[in-house]
Amino acid sequence: MRIGIVCPYSFDVPGGVQFHVRDLAEHFIGEGEEVSVLAPADSETTLPGYVVSSGGATPVRYNGSVARLNFGPVTAAKVSRWLDHGRFDVLHIHEPMAPSVSVLALMAADGPIVATFHTSMIRSRTMQTAYPIIRPALEKVAARIAVSEDARRTVTTHIGGDAIVIPNGVYVDRFAAAPHRPEWTSTPERPTIAFLGRMHEPRKGLPVLAAALPAVLDEVPGLRLLVAGPGDPVEVTDGWPERVRQAAEFLGSVSDEDKASLLASADVYIAPNTGGESFGIILIEAMSAGACVLASDLPAFSRVLDGGAVGAMFRNEDPAHLAEQLIGLLKDPERRRELATSGQARAHLFDWSVVADQIRAVYETVVEGRLAAQTEPSTRWNRFLRGGAR
Structure with missing residues (x-):
């Protein structure tokens, strides 16, 4: 054909x-x-x-x-x-x-x-x-x-x-086989969370995540935020509290291989998108890599995550609720493993x-x-x- x-x-x-x-x-x-x-x-x-x-x-x-x-x-x-x-x-x-x-x-x-x-x-x-x-x-x-x-x-x-x-x-097996990168893998003292997207676009939700981080750092002071995607970190972080800027590491645009490794290495992948999403392919990629997903409760994201059965969700554009859900996940490794396992199984449907x-x-x-x-x-x-x- x-x-x-x-x-x-x-x-x-x-x-x-x-x-x-x-x-x-x-x-x-x-x-x-x-x-x-x-x-x-x-x-x-x-x-x-x-x-x-x-x-x-x-x-x-x-x-x-x-x-x-x-x-x-x-x-x-x-x-x-x-x-x-x-x-x-x-x-x-x-x-x-x-x-x-x-x-x-x-x-x-x-x-x-x-x-x-x-x-x-x-x-x-x-x-x-x-x-x-x-x-x-x-x-x-x-x-x-x-x-x-x-x-x-x-x-x-x-x-x-x-x-x-x-x-x-999604090529599920490619993400599932991604190796963990030592520099992105968490330690008990320094858990890692990841964000991928065009950081300068408000609808991708990085400002919402940044607003949630002070409360998270109060409970998990060693937290690292790994940010991958195009954009100017100096411009994006303007107005962020100093300790939030210190917790963020900007990786720039990454290759497909590095994206998969980043998703596999992080404790939690966060999708704080505020709207305009019809599906959420990045959620499937994260699930395929074995990541625990935390996403805003957009209808498209909810359908991908089976209403929250295979990933945690927070109220859209609500930094306080994002912080509450993220702190709960970071302090509950067993729940993270359960969500990651169920998410990876669901990813095969896609x-x-x-x-x-x-x-x-x-x-x-x-x-x-x-x-x-x-x-x-x-x-x-x-x-x-x-x-x-x-």
Whole structure:
């Protein structure tokens, strides 16, 4: 099967959609499929052989974040050339309403099209404004996928119709096999907690975690906070109490291997996100690595953590409750082990071996539907002729 996958966000900057597209493409390539990915990327970016750059991206504020998108007539020409050259059996467009190569591919493409929606938004003026313009193109989509119930609700609210829920995938075994790093592993005197994300984005919740730490340090004075992700530590820590700054160690952006080791090494992984999350792939990665997870009670996170059965939760944007839950976990190693064990077992539900099979089934359905639609007129005419002969 020749599969074309479109990612609207630049491969220059790590993100959940980019990782999803990358891992899905590599899974199918490993199974012998022909896969090509189209995505924005700067010319100096080193890309995997299966990725075709649509050109450099421009930062645009989108869905509470800053996304790097690619649009315009030059980009549209590149999209058309990629589609003509690929002659794909199925085209899989991620975030088809994002103002980037996804919309351009949707408008230019013909044939079996699958669209995956990642975004979770209660209200979106952008979507409400854009929908009438791209509605004719959206009607070409043969199957819709949402990565979560929250993303599905966005589809039903802003676009109409429905979508099948297929979650994000994780290579569980890769995280489970990650080695502990001595410099990140806790000691009885110095337990470690970890945060991963774009630290300068308020919705990722680092300010909430920082506000909780004074109370935690009162009870666990040796605590270390390991922060991984892009951002300027000097800017981010402006206004933090001195002892909180002293407890924080900033690692910068880390490789996939180091991310897995960090998650495996920490006593608790904390996800203090305040909103805008439709799934929570980092929770699955942490669970896969055997980490005990503490997350805000966003609906998307609650579903991943089975309502708190496989990870602890605190009230969203409530530093005092975060501190209370974290202190309890740090002082109860047995509970941490129980949550980590149950979380790792649940993570296998999201392994790529499971998720990719579900996506493949959607591909096969739309391809077969397209073939049936193409042959239906002649088949009906032949039945009419046979009936007339009798």
